[in-house]
Amino acid sequence: MERSFAKDVEKLKLGAGETFHGEGILAITKALLQSGVSYVGGYQGAPVSHLMDVLSDAQDILDDMGIHFEASANEAAAAAMCAASINYPMRGAVVWKSTVGTNVASDALSNLASAGVKGGTLIVLGEDYGEGASIIQERTHAFAMKSQIWLMDPRPQQPKVVELVEKAFELSEASSTPVMMEFRIRACHMHGSFACKDNRRPAISRNAVMESPSFDMGRICLPPSTYAQEQDKIERRLPAARAFIREHGLNEVFDGDLADVGIILQGGLYNSVIRALQQLGLADGFGECRVPLLALNVTYPLVPEEIAAFCGGKRAVLVVEEGQPDYLEQAINALLRKADLDTTIVGKDVLPMAGEYVAEVLLAGIARFIEGSVPEGVDLEAVAAAPARVAELKQRAAELLGAPVPKRPPSFCTGCPERPVFSAIKLVEKDLGKIHIAADIGCHTFSTLAPFNLGNSVLGYGLGLASAAAVSPAFGKRVVSIMGDGGLWHNGLASGVAGAVFNQTDSVLVIMNNGYTSATGQQYIPSTGKNFREQPTGMTIRRALEGIGVKWLKTVTTYRVGEMVKTLTQAMTTKTLGLKVIIAESECQIARQRRLKPLVRRQLEAGRRVVRTRFGVDDEVCTGDHSCIRLSGCPSLTVKPNPDPLRRDPVATVDQGCVGCGLCGEVADAAALCPSFYRADIVQNPSRLDLVMDGLRRRVIGALANGAGKVPEAAVGP
Numbered sequence: 028m029e030r031s032f033a034k035d036v037e038k039l040k041l042g043a044g045e046t047f048h049g050e051g052i053l054a055i056t057k058a059l060l061q062s063g064v065s066y067v068g069g070y071q072g073a074p075v076s077h078l079m080d081v082l083s084d085a086q087d088i089l090d091d092m093g094i095h096f097e098a099s100a101n102e103a104a105a106a107a108m109c110a111a112s113i114n115y116p117m118r119g120a121v122v123w124k125s126t127v128g129t130n131v132a133s134d135a136l137s138n139l140a141s142a143g144v145k146g147g148t149l150i151v152l153g154e155d156y157g158e159g160a161s162i163i164q165e166r167t168h169a170f171a172m173k174s175q176i177w178l179m180d181p182r183p184q185q186p187k188v189v190e191l192v193e194k195a196f197e198l199s200e201a202s203s204t205p206v207m208m209e210f211r212i213r214a215c216h217m218h219g220s221f222a223c224k225d226n227r228r229p230a231i232s233r234n235a236v237m238e239s240p241s242f243d244m245g246r247i248c249l250p251p252s253t254y255a256q257e258q259d260k261i262e263r264r265l266p267a268a269r270a271f272i273r274e275h276g277l278n279e280v281f282d283g284d285l286a287d288v289g290i291i292l293q294g295g296l297y298n299s300v301i302r303a304l305q306q307l308g309l310a311d312g313f314g315e316c317r318v319p320l321l322a323l324n325v326t327y328p329l330v331p332e333e334i335a336a337f338c339g340g341k342r343a344v345l346v347v348e349e350g351q352p353d354y355l356e357q358a359i360n361a362l363l364r365k366a367d368l369d370t371t372i373v374g375k376d377v378l379p380m381a382g383e384y385v386a387e388v389l390l391a392g393i394a395r396f397i398e399g400s401v402p403e404g405v406d407l408e409a410v411a412a413a414p415a416r417v418a419e420l421k422q423r424a425a426e427l428l429g430a431p432v433p434k435r436p437p438s439f440c441t442g443c444p445e446r447p448v449f450s451a452i453k454l455v456e457k458d459l460g461k462i463h464i465a466a467d468i469g470c471h472t473f474s475t476l477a478p479f480n481l482g483n484s485v486l487g488y489g490l491g492l493a494s495a496a497a498v499s500p501a502f503g504k505r506v507v508s509i510m511g512d513g514g515l516w517h518n519g520l521a522s523g524v525a526g527a528v529f530n531q532t533d534s535v536l537v538i539m540n541n542g543y544t545s546a547t548g549q550q551y552i553p554s555t556g557k558n559f560r561e562q563p564t565g566m567t568i569r570r571a572l573e574g575i576g577v578k579w580l581k582t583v584t585t586y587r588v589g590e591m592v593k594t595l596t597q598a599m600t601t602k603t604l605g606l607k608v609i610i611a612e613s614e615c616q617i618a619r620q621r622r623l624k625p626l627v628r629r630q631l632e633a634g635r636r637v638v639r640t641r642f643g644v645d646d647e648v649c650t651g652d653h654s655c656i657r658l659s660g661c662p663s664l665t666v667k668p669n670p671d672p673l674r675r676d677p678v679a680t681v682d683q684g685c686v687g688c689g690l691c692g693e694v695a696d697a698a699a700l701c702p703s704f705y706r707a708d709i710v711q712n713p714s715r716l717d718l719v720m721d722g723l724r725r726r727v728i729g730a731l732a733n734g735a736g737k738v739p740e741a742a743v744g745p
């Protein structure tokens with residue numbers, strides 16, 4: 028895994044009277060344990076991958092409490108786990124990244140929401156929206172509304188978050204409805220503290236098992252039950268949820284002296300709103316605010332009485348709702364009309380319809396609202412001046428920097444095993460012409476960016492091959508689809524490979540087998556060879572593909588660019604029809620480095636011989652055309668001024684980040700580029716033989732170099 032929580036999980040054992048200090052995602056996990064969950068499952072994805080990682084590391088705590096934890100095969104499987112709460116009073120939580128994960132889970136979610144739940148059911152969502160998001164920009168809100176699942180968006184303050192997690196289970200039970208709770212990326216990584224409670228052992232668990240199953244036709248999603256379930260949603264569950272939200276004060280009102288205006292906001296945006304108000308001189312750093320606020324910790328369903336009570340007597344209220352469509356604004360307008368209140372609702376007319384509401388965006392929008400609504404007792408000149416003051420500061424900072432901060436486009440890590448595959452595809456294209464590439468989700472999606480720009484479409488996780496289905500027959504040349512091992516096990520085996528074999532699609536699939544779901548933090552997958560409990564699985568990609576009927580199947584080590592070019596060319600040109608699969612195999616470099624570094628350190632400490640490989644470029648041989656950089660894209664391969672005063676083009680050079688993967692040398696060889704790359708083995712704790720050989724080499728090289736007036740560098744490290 029990307030990060031070990033082995034030490035942090037000790038905090039999960041804290042009990043009443045003790046204080047938790049730490050990261051948001053760990054606090055949420057502790058709140059689950061305090062809520063008495065019987066099971067937890069999920070699928071990794073930012074910003075909630077760490078919740079899965081924490082639980083993987085907390086196996087002894089979970090075992091002791093009898094809690095079942097499962098690293099689900101995908102989000103649909105995680106959502107289906109919640110079936111345990113349909114018939115039995117078992118509390119459970121599942122987690123994934125939204126909206127993509129919610130898309131995958133939607134079939135199970137609809138059925139879960141229709142059947143309803145007995146045990147409190149919480150779906151923890153990493154709402155990956157806005158700056159830094161890695162997915163399509165949509166909101167979970169629509170899913171909540173269409174399936175009638177309650178949606179919470181807690182105010183990001185740890186005691187409040189923990190309290191609301193516990194309340195979410197109660198809300199779920201009081202209204203027989205699953206609850207979604209969304210967390211933005213900052214909330215997940217925010218540090219804070221809260222007073223702990225003892226963890227609660229679940230009444231039904233691995234340690235306290237049930238003896239007989241329950242059968243209730245009313246819980247089956249088939250007519251006539253589905254008709255009754257829909258009625259129940261409207262007649263009982265929704266009113267029960269609204270009553271619970273109101274009676275338990277899940278939404279929060281913060282009073283302010285500017286009583287003729289107010290702001291209704293999504294709870295998750297509270298900190299940014301306060302920061303903007305602080306800049307406008309209308310709040311302090313501790314949250315004391317002059318503008319009354321209604322923080323919606325539950326954004327669906329709204330409670331009409333709460334909205335009416337807050338808006339009543341106010342001339343204007345601003346709705347701060349991130350993203351589109353403006354569900355809350357429309358609903359609040361409708362509620363006020365029904366309540367016959369004439370408060371003016373302002374929202375997307377002063378705030379942008381799309382994009383993240385960072386403090387700067389909110390500052391401009393709230394300033395416009397205040398200027399337009401003219402609350403009594405506010406210095407409007409100071410309000411109008413605030414955005415200009417912040418803009419001026421930014422301008423000043425930019426001037427002091429001198430030059431704009433260089434952009435850092437996302438790319439493969441240094442030494443990534445997936446990069447060579449795309450170098451190979453580039454070389455194949457030199458001979459066969461441009462190829463349609465059906466890309467997929469994973470680190471390999473970076474292939475769509477410079478310098479490769481390989482990938483004509485991205486349709487979803489594990490859907491690379493499926494997305495080529497209608498393109499393949501429309502081309503005179505075979506289409507190449509890309510899929511990661513994570514995507515394969517997530518759904519690609521069925522939706523892509525089985526579909527292509529079944530339909531006898533004549534196409535080429537490259538499966539990146541790097542051993543983990545690398546993009547989300549190197550979590551284990553079936554073909555890692557072991558599960559999160561470190562138990563061997565015996566599952567391999569090759570066996571799965573053969574079992575499904577793939578006949579043309581080759582495995583190539585990704586770093587062997589020449590062999591990859593040959594295999595790809597063969598797959599593209601063979602007379603054999605049907606699906607041709609190349610398993611491109613090499614371990615994720617980040618995982619490899621994390622695995623090797625402690626081993627190397629221990630070997631060095633023990634005085635054992637360690638060899639590290641690095642690559643370099645001979646300045647005198649480099650022609651300065653930089654085709655090696657364009658073909659490999661390695662961040663460690665860069666340029667420096669040409670040391671030869673008679674040559675102007677900067678030469679290629681390898682910086683200190685090089686991990687010695689060898690790709691640059693392989694590419695230079697496969698593409699018949701200049702022979703400027705050299706390999707250097709750095710030997711630490713050299714053996715006697717190393718020292719003898721080093722002395723010998725120095726003498727030979729020295730003798731040769733002395734003629735050219737040069738002295739050889741040390742070939743053996745300390």
Ligand code: SF4
Pocket residue numbers: 438439440442443444445470541545546615616617618
């Ligand atoms: S995390 Fe691993 S697979 Fe992903 S880009 Fe980095 S090295 Fe490559």
Ligand code: SF4
Pocket residue numbers: 441442641642659661662663664681682684685686687688689690691692
């Ligand atoms: S060997 Fe070449 S491609 Fe590999 S990390 Fe070093 S510079 Fe980059």
